[in-house]
Amino acid sequence: MLVLEKLADTKTVPQGGYPQAERCRLSVGHPQALTTDPDIVAALSITGNFGFQPCSHGDFLGAILGTGIAREKLGDIILQGEKGAHVLIVPELADFVTSALDKVGNVLVTCKKIPLLALEYEPPRTKAFKTVEASLRVDAIASAGFKISRTKLADLISSGDVRVNWTTVTKSNTTIKTGDIISVSGKGRLKIGEINSTKKGKFAVELIRYL
Template identity: 50%
Template sequence: MIPQTTNHALFARDRYTSMHSFAYRALRNINGVHPTHFSRRSTCKAATHAVKERGLEASLSWVDAAHRKDVARVLELADRAADRWDILWTGFLPPPVVADSMAALADRTDVICVPWGGYAQAERCRLALGREELMEPLKADPQQLGGVAALQIKGNFMFDPAKHPDFLGALLGTGIVRERVGDVLVQGEVGAQALVDPELLEHLEGALGQVRTVPVEARRIPLSELSVRPPRQEELSSVEASLRLDAVASAGFRMSRSKMGELIKGGDVRLNWRTAGKPSLEVKPGDVISCAGKGRVEVRAVDMTKKEKYLVTLMRYV
């Protein structure tokens, strides 16, 4: 007769084996992974994480599928910040991910989210996440949070002009990933300034020595020395038969409606930081329309005329 303790041991072994088998199948079904070399413990942990991640992404069905995983990672980081009572940072995120992440966190009462890219008009921002008790005193002045540093890239580009992709490519060429670099402010013949993760300053000062064919010197500078040109604002109005995106955007950017339609279909136009894709989308007051290389337009107000057309008031930032 088998002793009682042995029965318990066999039951525990069989239960553990079943869990491992479930985890193995879950990983294959969810991520297409074949975890043949994983330990049972690591396989179970990986499966649990995969199931949780899939559930989190499913709850974000309203988010553009192209960056749903990025928003899910922000929410996971927010949970860690709340649990640890600490301030945690995301990497530098593009505007659509920032906008959707902040929308997803809007109903949270335990975590505050503050975007910061090094200056007020920054396009790519990091999100600082932490409990209200930690974040509230710092919300008014994000510089106190740290999290973003500035790098001066100095060289003589008179005979070999460099553009934004050249500086970005040189930075990434030192072995870092895109998420650790924010905006790059090109300064013409003298070089550029880059917003980066503070932890990279020492690495970039030593590793970044050339952009295109031009030798450069990289050194850290305070954020107060950034050469940021304030956006020029222009208010304008237009009477339109509809509030279609192509109609309003063509008025705001002063180009033909057919040309604007082509830009929208080509993915060069964003509505509220998300790729628009369809010229027929309707806009409303408060919407922001951005066009690659042409700035952005904010819909300030919409009124009806006596002839039942739409009088649209726009603010253009260039």
């Protein structure tokens, strides 16, 4: 996404259905054409009697994929306890899944489309702290945010396990800015807050770690 935004007259919009979504789709277009968020994500509600037979994230994922759709067509699965789950999916497959999905584990279910505004999710727990770095390179900031060495982070970048705004990073010297989201596989997510220059020419960066 960072590369795309460097192109002239190009805007990118990641969408996952709700602010903390892990899996997102990316819209790319002219800034004047993307004045509102494109309708590229749909939401489903899966309900059933899960009080006596609780089902895990993997149970819901397996049941949905069992209908024959590909994993990349499916977004986040938000568990709702005994009520079931809310699921994000590409709009063109929403009707198919609502008609094809009738069971999760051993529980008979009802699946229906719901508005994105009806999604129920808990606000994430976060921890904010500051770091002072010589540069705004992704390896420096992520190393401080996730408390891992820059050497280890470089290895994670090489293996494709580091993303900025849901786009895989390939270079350690990628520059970050306020509002960026850094994700590291197995480590979680980090949001970049306010950035200020210090008197010594370094950068004081506010980091918000999702717990």
